[in-house]
Amino acid sequence: MLAIIVAVDENNAIGKDNKLLWHITEDLKYFKIITNGHPVIMGRKTFESIGRALPGRTNIIISRNPRFTAAGCRVVASLDDAIAVASDIDENQFIIGGASIYREAVGVADTIYLTVVHNRYDADTFFPEISKSEWDEVERIDFERGKDFEYSFSFLKLKKIQYLKQG
Numbered sequence: 776m777l778a779i780i781v782a783v784d785e786n787n788a789i790g791k792d793n794k795l796l797w798h799i800t801e802d803l804k805y806f807k808i809i810t811n812g813h814p815v816i817m818g819r820k821t822f823e824s825i826g827r828a829l830p831g832r833t834n835i836i837i838s839r840n841p842r843f844t845a846a847g848c849r850v851v852a853s854l855d856d857a858i859a860v861a862s863d864i865d866e867n868q869f870i871i872g873g874a875s876i877y878r879e880a881v882g883v884a885d886t887i888y889l890t891v892v893h894n895r896y897d898a899d900t901f902f903p904e905i906s907k908s909e910w911d912e913v914e915r916i917d918f919e920r921g922k923d924f925e926y927s928f929s930f931l932k933l934k935k936i937q938y939l940k941q942g
């Protein structure tokens with residue numbers, strides 16, 4: 776499984792000023808449960824935004840800067856290289872952002888763990904539009920609000936529809 780994991784608002788917004796747009800305790804826990812023990816692939820700016828290697832996971836950072844290093848992380852020069860490194864480690868790999876990496880990854884990922892926050896935010900970074908005809912919703916959990924979050928949100932799991940026909 777090559778999965779994208781992302782949280783979007785109703786306009787597909789994901790970030791502003793290299794930060795997330797909300798703090799949803801349930802979503803952070805969900806992210807940890809889903810990705811724990813598996814390699815995570817991210818762009819250099821998302822790594823800077825998180826500020827440290829995520830524990831319990833091989834952290835793979837994509838950067839065009841050959842001198843970029845980060846403690847406890849692998850640094851590679853492309854998404855293809857990141858997927859090659861990750862798939863040598865584990866059959867389940869997670870692409871955790873940000874926008875530039877998601878734009879490349881939607882074409883190759885087979886699964887999307889999509890948190891939808893039912894609200895609209897001021898943002899400068901967006902998840903790409905995905906075609907509903909290419910992705911099947913296979914799981915959905917709706918929350919009316921979070922423990923410390925006043926808006927509703929949903930955890931969706933999407934699977935890419937395979938168009939391959941036999942014979």
Ligand SMILES: NC(=O)c1ccc[n+]([C@@H]2O[C@H](COP(=O)([O-])OP(=O)(O)OC[C@H]3O[C@@H](n4cnc5c(N)ncnc54)[C@H](OP(=O)(O)O)[C@@H]3O)[C@@H](O)[C@H]2O)c1
Pocket residue numbers: 780781782783788789790791792793794795796817818819820821822824837838839840843852853854871872873874875876877900
């Ligand atoms: N809501 C969510 O689920 C979520 C998840 C993750 C991130 N975010 C948000 O997304 C925003 C960051 O996204 P972003 O698009 O600005 O940055 P990003 O995708 O995290 O990182 C961009 C950087 O990745 C490297 N890169 C990208 N494509 C590359 C390629 N083809 N080959 C080699 N290197 C490549 C470059 O690094 P160098 O400049 O070092 O070459 C580029 O500057 C932040 O606001 C963050 O909070 C939101």
